[in-house]
Structures are given as C-alpha cells and as structure tokens.
Amino acid sequence: MSSAGPDARADYRDVVSPAEAGRLVRAALARSAGPARPSEAVPLASAAGRVLAAAVVAAEDVPGFKRSTVDGYAVRAPDTFGAGEGAPVLLTVVGRVAMGRAADLRLGPGQTAAVPTGGMLPEPADAVVMVEHTVPAGEDLVEVLRPVAPGENVVRPGEDVARGTEVLPAGRRLGPADLGVLAALGVTEVACHPRPKVAVIPTGDEIVPAGTSRLAPGQVRDITSAAVAAHVTGDGGEPTVFDVVPDNPELLERTLEAAVDRFDLVLALGGSSVGARDNTAAAIDKLGPPGVLFHGLALKPGKPTIFGLAGGRGVPVFGLPGHPVSALVVYRLLVRPALRRLGGELAPGWRTAAEEQGTALEAFLPARLTTAVSSDQGRDEYLCVRLVWSDGRLWAEPVHGKSGLITMLARADGLVRIPAGRRGLDAGENVEVVLL
C-alpha cells in the first residue's frame, strides 16, 4: 500500500472527457492486433448473442413458390377484369389447394381454385381474390365481386428474399429475430467469432476473495469481480476471475504480463488505495509501448480510470476504479463497447455514426427528479437513482451515501447523466433514466 503522505496523492496524468476516452479506446482497438483465432461453427440453437464471422447469403428464393397472402380464390387476373358488385364474374372452381402441398392442378380460362393464406397458387394463376369479395354460386361456381390486378395478394418466388441476397451482415450480433431469419433460410449452423477471453483481476491489500466466510479486521470482500464478470458474460465475453493481487508493483506487473499473453482484454480492478492505481499505470507502461493512453476520466464517479495497450499484441487493459459503483459506470461507458468490438461486432450504422459525433445512444425511461442535486460543472456526472411510481408518473429519486458500497448497488435502478457545464439538476426536472 502507498503511504498516506501528501507525496502519495499522485495527480492523474492525462485526464480526458468520456467522449475523448471513447475515441481513444476506439482508435486503440483499431490499432491493436486483436485476437487472431479462427471462427467457430455454432449450431442455430445456441447462436443467440453470438457474432457472425461472415455474412449470411440466401441459398434459395424465399418463398420458393407463388404464395397467397389471403384466404381466397387463385385466378388469372384478367379473368376478373370488369367484375363489380352489380356485375359479378362467374368462375368455375376446379379444386382446392391443400396447405403445405404443391398445387397439383392447372387453371384453364374462367377457372379458379380455393387457396388458403400461405398456400401455393396453381399455374398459371397470378392473383388471389379475397374470399370476402366472392359469393358461392352453387356447386363448383363462385361469383367474383371485385377485379384483382396481376400480383395482387400474392408473394412472388424470391420476393421476400432472392437467392444470393446478403440477408445478415458479418459482424451482426444475432438476436432472436435473426435466428428466425436463419431458420427460414434452412441455415442450421453459422460461422461466429470466438468469444473474447477477458481477464478480471482484483487488486488491493485489503481485498479478500468473495467466498471468504469470516473477515479479519481491515479486510473487505471482492465485490466488483462478481459484478464485472456477470456483465462480461452478458456482453458476449468469457470472463476469468483471477486471484486477488496485493498492492505490490512487481507482482501486479507479472500478473498483467501473463494476462496480456493469454487474454483479449484485461480488466484490473482497483483497490481503495491510490497506490494500487499507480501500480496499475506503471505496469501498463512497462508492458507497452504504447502503455497508458489515458489516466483519469473527467467523470463522476469514475475518475480513477486507466486505459492502455500492453504486451506484444497490444492487448487493451483497463484499470477500473475501486469503488464498485464507479467501476460499473465506467464498464457501461467504455468497457462494454470495447468488449463488443473485440468480439467482432460491427455496431449498426446508426449507432457508430452517432458515436463518432460523441452521442451515446442508450434507451431510457423519462422520469422526474424528486429532489434537486448539485454537481461539479467541470465534468460529466452520473447520478444513481431509484425509480418510484407516484401520481400517475415515474419519479427518479437520487440514491446517495458515502457508505454507499452495497446500499447503492442494491437500491439503484438506473443512472441519470448530468452533463459537464451544469451545476446540478432541479427538483421536478425531467430526466432520462438509463436502466442498470
């Protein structure tokens, strides 16, 4: 541990704004060699959340046949021209198409066949009259009350997806709807990027493993590793939680050196002391170049954040703040996008375009603040809030407390950003709550 004398309170070396930090991280990732592991073949049933290593191209037309979009009668459109309520066209019903079967009949002039929604049109039918626009007229006859244009109520072969079309791009993180798309195309297995391996390294003389049943005086259990590891898994990474590293510069350097050799991303979790933070920065620098790229974030909470590239492959290393709430705020803001990029995800265009202009797009719930809060003008601040429904609307109640380690984690439902330049927020003010 560091001494508590004034000399120990090292200044943060290169304090940057969160937007600038985001740019530095993105630029560093573009420069870093990154993982060179081959893609994996993943069966569809376990592909949710995985990232496509190659675009998926349709190997066949969808649909593969002329398909009705309504319950009705398949017709040659010209046969219905001129039909009206007062002047119905009489057609001969020569059959009925069974659902899921080939339409094993042919229509001659003036002939029609009943067809269900989703059913195949017999040749040479090119349109379907909705059943609502027909009247049965004795055995095997039907009156058509409205004309249909060619193609009406029909999906042509390949109209949904034509063979050869790129349906899902490389870099797409597969959601439930994407699995439906793959199923529709008969794809049973997809090439996916390997999950990034993430080292989660708790540090600090006072930190003992979470599983420690009885604490000695002065000890604190490792809170942050469990929370960060759960986030890493949720964001598509494979976390490995290391043994706690004491505040010993050589030991930390050796641990980081081994980690950047075997992992794609390294997260060093700070203890409470200033010394631990300095050790992390020094170790990253020794393992460079380039070493530390920024040291200190103009963000509250989250100031004691470090980022750099280390090891021969230029593996990204974050030093996260010791306070668990701070660590989780910085995780969301900087680590999550970095991890997703390391996993091969190419964010959709709207998201990257917004990011490049410094706008983070996060879905939020609008609420009103219950009480005024003050804030530093000089930096962005994130306020932990608890949500309350009252008087028919949503309220955000600030969760404070110096003692906040656990209470804040357990009570906060979301975060409200107070931009740099504002002195605080007013009671009753409309705020945007990003859910935790």
Place this chain on the structure above:
Amino acid sequence: MSSAGPDARADYRDVVSPAEAGRLVRAALARSAGPARPSEAVPLASAAGRVLAAAVVAAEDVPGFKRSTVDGYAVRAPDTFGAGEGAPVLLTVVGRVAMGRAADLRLGPGQTAAVPTGGMLPEPADAVVMVEHTVPAGEDLVEVLRPVAPGENVVRPGEDVARGTEVLPAGRRLGPADLGVLAALGVTEVACHPRPKVAVIPTGDEIVPAGTSRLAPGQVRDITSAAVAAHVTGDGGEPTVFDVVPDNPELLERTLEAAVDRFDLVLALGGSSVGARDNTAAAIDKLGPPGVLFHGLALKPGKPTIFGLAGGRGVPVFGLPGHPVSALVVYRLLVRPALRRLGGELAPGWRTAAEEQGTALEAFLPARLTTAVSSDQGRDEYLCVRLVWSDGRLWAEPVHGKSGLITMLARADGLVRIPAGRRGLDAGENVEVVLL
C-alpha cells in the same frame, strides 16, 4: 387445413385491447396453481438472471470496522477542535495503519496515525483528517490545519448494511450489481426459483422443421420457434421446441394435453391458416375450465392471439399468430411479462404500479419518423422501423412489405407504437422507438 370458404373465416370470439389482455393474463396467473417445484441452490457465479426464492438478509455488519473514506490521519475529533490555517494543532504520529490489516495500535491524547482510504481506524479514533489538510512537521509530528467533527470521513461498522437488514427481496431477478452485493456479504450460494419450463409448439400443415434442407412446393420452414425459444431463454425460461403439429384438431388437443401436464407455460405457434387458430382455441377450451379467456387482440400486428388456462393445474397457454413479426410483438407485450411472473419474479414496485394503471414502461430511443404512415384508428398498432443516423439525429424509417416475413425480421431495429385513436403518424413526427 380449413376450407377457404366464407364459413371458415370464424370471427374472433372475444377481442380485447392489449391493456385488457394484460390484466386478464395477470389475473389468470394469480389464479393458476403454477409450478410447485422447490427452489434450487445456485452458486453465485451462475446466479445472473436467476430469481431469488427468499430474501437475502445480511449476516454481518458491513463494514465490520471503522473505515476511513480518505487518505489521511485518524484522530480523536476533539483533539482537532480549534485548528485553523493560522493556528495548526500539532499531533504526534504514533504509527501507520496498513491496508487490509487490523489497526494494532491505540491513540493516546494528542496522538494520530496515518490511515489510507479504506483502512481501519485505530481505537479510540472517531474521525480522519484529510491529508490535504495537514502539513508534516518533522519526524513523527503533523500539523492539522482544519478541525474534524466526530464521524467525519469515517464509515461506522454497519453503516452501509447493518446485520439483519434485508438487502435483496424475494422475487428479485439478480443483475450484475446484485451479484456484487451478495459477494460483499460473503454469500456464495442463493436459493432461486426453478426456471419455468416452456413448451414451444409449432403448428400448421405447411410448416416443416427449420433444419429441412430442401423444401417441397408449398412448404415453409418453421421460423418462429427459433426466435421464440431464444426469447424464452433470455427471459429466464427453459424452452422445449416440439415437433410440428399438423392442422389436425385431435392431434393438437393431444399435444396440448401432454404439454400442460409437464410444462409451466405453453406457446402454440399458429400456422398461416385460420383453421389452425380455431383448432388451438377449441383444444384450450376442451382442456379447461376455464379454457379460452380471450381470442383476438385489438392490435396490429397480433390480432390472431389466443390465451387461456388449461389442464388440472391451470397452465397458461398462448396461441400466437403465425406471422413471425406478429408473434414477436405479442411475445414482448404479453408472453414476456407472464413468463417472468411464472419464474417467480416480482417486478419492482414502480413497474407493477405503472402496469396496473395500464402504462407499459419500456425504455426507448427518441427518433423522428422519416415518412408518414397511416393506421387503423380502432386499435393499437406497432410499426416496425429501421434506425438511421442523419443530420446529427436519429430517424426511424418504417419497414413495410407484404412479403415481410424475413425482410422485416432482418431489417427492423425497433418498434413504434401508434395508439388506438390515431389515424397515423406524420413525417418528421417525434416517436419513441423500443429496440427489438
């Protein structure tokens, strides 16, 4: 399959609004016997996303010792009274507390000890002077420039969490921060509700399994099961996808009968035909009472939705629309909250209070609509949109198309709700986009 004649177009029996449907589902779940399986002991590392079966109560005080929140000097507060820049108080430094260790010294009057952030205070110190407010004054002496009040810069034992406090309530779905809370308390294993078992039953004469490599004319692969199963997993359920059931009333009834015996929730996925839908409703009724509780939703897309309770235990059964986009809209709106409730989750108070007043709270991104869209006034409508970043803001572009099965699934980024009563939305109008 049903005939395509007018008689086959059965009216929806009991069309309800989405809000009324939500109330009916919630009331039915409260009435249903539900799963009576015992809770499971889940290790912390795999508890993310699981639901607590019992409240977690702190077994110890946190912190367990008087803890400094700053780097500085532990003092008996009265020793600093009267200190000022011009009149510093001189204290004798009798030691230094090591991080993570017991403070193995005692302060006499006029004595102090250096203590790091997070370090333990020696007895009988009751406050810490920040290092910034001190000046070293030769060996073993320090000048204090400001007084501190008792308790200043100190977290008392139990101040964060007192022993016996309920820290996390039963019914809480554990997020990453909650795992941190459990780790802090030394909890290594928690009692969780079992995951609900969900039967996913594709139906329809035209539907063939997703794995089918070559389609015969008239056939369509099962798109919806893969998408729904992925959602079920994400919402904490254990999906089992059944073999496709053809449009045969007896077969469907037998399948549902077996499913309600072994599963906690049954999702019957409609084919394209009206007949399949009617079969589902008839089977649920036969397996009641109460059988079908509503049949038809005043919602676009999503009208052909059925809900009821079936089997001796009153297992909830949804009949979902055959169109995959419709099925996914209804899943989000009705199935997801039902599944989460079946998993034992008690939504936070703000969410349930809002739900009871008919307000669904979903986080959204604000965007502008690129083009005007029209809609039915009589029912809620959900518009699939693609997001585009342009001119420094987010735009929502409607994704249309009768052919929409796959294209819509692959292209839509989110949904925009057009409330019943509106004739449509204007070009340039501000909309709330819920991400898919």
